[in-house]
Amino acid sequence: MSTVVMGKKKRIHPHKFTLWVGLSSIIMMFAGFTSAYIIKRNQANWVTFNLPGIFWYSTAAIVFSSITLWMAHAAFKNREMLKYRSLVVSTLLLGVLFIVLQVIGFRQLYINGMTLKTNVSFSFLYVIVGMHAAHVLGGIIALMVMFAKAFNKRVRNYDIIPVEVVSTYWHFVDFLWIYLLVFLLAIR
Template identity: 60%
Template sequence: MTSVAVTQNNKIHPHKFTLWVAIGSILMMFAGLTSAYIVKRNQANWTSFEIPVLFWVSTAVIIMSSLVLMAANKAFKERAIGKYRNLMLITMVLGVLFIVLQTIGFKQLWDMGLTLQKNVAYSFLYVIVGLHALHVIGGVIALIVMSLKAFSNKTRVYTAVPLQVLSTYWHFVDVLWIYLLIFLVLIK
């Protein structure tokens, strides 16, 4: 009787690995920006500002989107396709709503006179929040693609990897936003 050794493949999927490298890079970028913000804040020409209320509302929206995406993952694993499709659509709409609320919040700041040229503090605010918004837009594009795939009638191989990668990224931009908002509120 021969014994066959079963080896388990414990390697991380290449897409997941690439995402983690990207997340590491993004974290370093925001660490550098927030560090520069702290250093510049101690200069005499620094002017503090108030965060628009809509930024708090958008925070609730992006947190809800992460919770809905978690439910979508669960539905996908259970192969509840109808539920999965609806939850992906809701997540996508919440992602778009986050961007809309952020845009309106930026407009409120601009209308209050907080322009890029007026003070370095405002420039930092626009750069930090604007770069985060670009990453959220990338996530929303991925949500749109995944939602379209969810509603597609094409038969394909059942794999959770794309949804796992998207979910990890989306939760990352969610947590990053919460960090940035708390940072901007506490470090005026």
């Protein structure tokens, strides 16, 4: 009889695998959008534009929300539930602030005549940033679920997987926004 012990293969959790497949799809979608943007900007009717300054404030909000979620994840691991709850609330509020600041920024663009029908360059801006906002809204919904679970008195489940999945997704939309902002500033 052999005394060789087979090591247990470390497998990725199905929720994490699904998340990574989804993130890969999102990356491909935004790669397509930004590639089309680069190609279309060489057309004669392309209009360059400046982004409203409020987009910098929204960037600060989403970066800080990533930091608070990272801290919440650490607090959850250490079972510091009061700290975890307050950090989840902070992250959720900062995520909502990001969306509000984005809406204000697009309202400024609209007031300045930069509408979907004005020029194809503005249409690209609205589609690219609008799709990012839709993904942030999905993250806010996930944060709301985390919020509900964090404050549920009856649930005492310390499963880290949902926290890790939401954290990974939220950090992804944060980095995606930074990429899009740099892209829109560099490629006009």
